[in-house]
Amino acid sequence: MTMATKILPNLVNTPEPYPEKFVGEIVHPDLWLWDSWIVRVDGTLHLYCLGLARVTSVGAPITVFEFNDYPFHFRHFVSDDNGETWQDHGAVLHPRNLSDGSDNGNVWSGSVHQLASGEILFGYTGIEHKSPTRRFVQTINFAVGGVDGPTAFPSESQSHPVRDRETIIQAGYYLPEEGRIGHNDGEGDGPILAWRDPFIYEAHDGVLHAFWSAKVEPRIPAVAHAILEKEGNQWVAKLQAPIRLPDENEYTQAEVPKLCVDKDTGDYLLMISSCNRLHEQQPDGEITKGLRLYRSKTITGPWKSVFGHGSLIHGLDHLFGASFVDREISEKTAKLIAPYTGKIGGDRPMTFAPIQTIHLG
Numbered sequence: 001m002t003m004a005t006k007i008l009p010n011l012v013n014t015p016e017p018y019p020e021k022f023v024g025e026i027v028h029p030d031l032w033l034w035d036s037w038i039v040r041v042d043g044t045l046h047l048y049c050l051g052l053a054r055v056t057s058v059g060a061p062i063t064v065f066e067f068n069d070y071p072f073h074f075r076h077f078v079s080d081d082n083g084e085t086w087q088d089h090g091a092v093l094h095p096r097n098l099s100d101g102s103d104n105g106n107v108w109s110g111s112v113h114q115l116a117s118g119e120i121l122f123g124y125t126g127i128e129h130k131s132p133t134r135r136f137v138q139t140i141n142f143a144v145g146g147v148d149g150p151t152a153f154p155s156e157s158q159s160h161p162v163r164d165r166e167t168i169i170q171a172g173y174y175l176p177e178e179g180r181i182g183h184n185d186g187e188g189d190g191p192i193l194a195w196r197d198p199f200i201y202e203a204h205d206g207v208l209h210a211f212w213s214a215k216v217e218p219r220i221p222a223v224a225h226a227i228l229e230k231e232g233n234q235w236v237a238k239l240q241a242p243i244r245l246p247d248e249n250e251y252t253q254a255e256v257p258k259l260c261v262d263k264d265t266g267d268y269l270l271m272i273s274s275c276n277r278l279h280e281q282q283p284d285g286e287i288t289k290g291l292r293l294y295r296s297k298t299i300t301g302p303w304k305s306v307f308g309h310g311s312l313i314h315g316l317d318h319l320f321g322a323s324f325v326d327r328e329i330s331e332k333t334a335k336l337i338a339p340y341t342g343k344i345g346g347d348r349p350m351t352f353a354p355i356q357t358i359h360l361g
Contacts, residue, residue, distance in 0.1 A: 017087075021086065022087075028088070031053060035109040036352075037110060041120075043080070051073050073092075082325075092150075098126060108197070110198055121235065122150040136192050141157050172241050189219065194254075211270075221251060221274075225240040225241065241300075246305060263328050267297060271324065272294075275287060291338070316356060320339065336358060
C-alpha cells in the first residue's frame with residue numbers, strides 16, 4: 001500500500017473482543033487483520049496478527065489505503081481445536097512501550113515463542129516517527145510476558161537502523177544515508193526501509209535465532225539473521241551475515257519470514273511473503289505479492305527453492321503474511337495460516353482464510 005503522510009492516533013478505538021467464535025476463517029466485523037504469528041502452548045493455538053478498527057472513533061470508514069494514518073495493535077485469537085474455530089481474546093500490544101521512543105509511532109509485525117521457563121518471548125517491530133517525512137524508521141524489539149501479551153520491556157530497541165547504522169552496514173546489509181532512513185518516499189531508488197518483522201526460532205541445539213526483513217541493496221531483499229542471548233533481564237540480538245535467497249531479483253522485499261523443520265529430512269524450511277514494489281509512488285495495481293518457500297540443510301543456508309517451478313507456493317492467491325501452524329512438519333505436508341490481502345475482493349480483504357495444507361512434492 002502507498003505510504004501516507006499523517007497519523008491520527010486519537011481518532012481510532014481498539015474494539016473489545018468479539019463474543020462469538022469464528023468458524024474456520026476469521027472475518028472480524030470490527031477489525032481489519034493482517035500478517036500472522038502463532039505458538040502452540042499445551043495443545044492450544046495462540047494466533048497473533050496486526051489489527052486496526054474498520055471505522056474511526058466517529059464512525060467514518062477506514063480503507064486499506066489509509067492504514068498508516070492510524071496506530072495498529074497486536075490482536076490475539078485462541079483455538080483449542082487445531083484452528084477449526086477461533087475465539088477473539090482482544091488486543092495484547094499497542095505502540096509506545098520503550099523510553100527511547102523506538103516504537104512511539106506504531107507497532108508492526110513480529111513473532112512469539114515459548115521459552116523453557118514457560119514465559120512467552122515476543123518479537124515486534126517498533127515504528128519511530130523521526131519527522132513528518134521520516135515516519136517509517138523500523139526497529140527490532142523483544143519483550144517477555146505471557147500468552148496475553150508482553151509485560152517486561154527493555155528501555156530501548158534491540159536493533160535501531162539509525163543508532164546502529166554502521167554496525168548493520170558492516171555486517172553486510174544496506175542502509176541509506178542517515179537522513180533517508182525511514183523516509184516516506186523510500187530509500188535509494190527502492191521502496192521504504194526493510195528492518196522489520198522479527199521471527200524467533202529455537203534450533204535443535206537450543207540456540208535462539210531471530211530472522212527479519214532486510215535489504216542488501218535498495219531493490220535487493222535479504223533476510224536478516226541474529227543470535228538471541230539473554231544478558232541480565234534483556235534479550236540481546238547478535239547480528240549475523242544476511243541470508244541471500246536464490247531468486248532475490250524477482251522481488252524487492254522479503255517480508256514476515258518464518259521457519260520450521262522437516263522432521264523426515266532434518267531440512268529447514270524458510271517461508272517469506274514477497275513483494276515486488278519498486279518505489280513508493282508505484283500504483284498498488286502494479287504490485288504483485290506472494291508466498292515463497294525455500295529449503296536448506298543448515299539454518300543459515302544456502303537456500304534453494306522447494307518446488308521445481310521455483311519458490312512461489314501455487315494455489316494460495318491473495319494470501320500474505322503466512323505462518324506455519326507448527327514448528328515441525330512431516331510427510332511432505334505443511335499447514336499454514338494466513339490472512340487475505342486487500343485484492344481478494346468481496347468481504348474477505350484483510351481477514352483470515354481457513355488453515356491451508358500445502359504439499360511439498
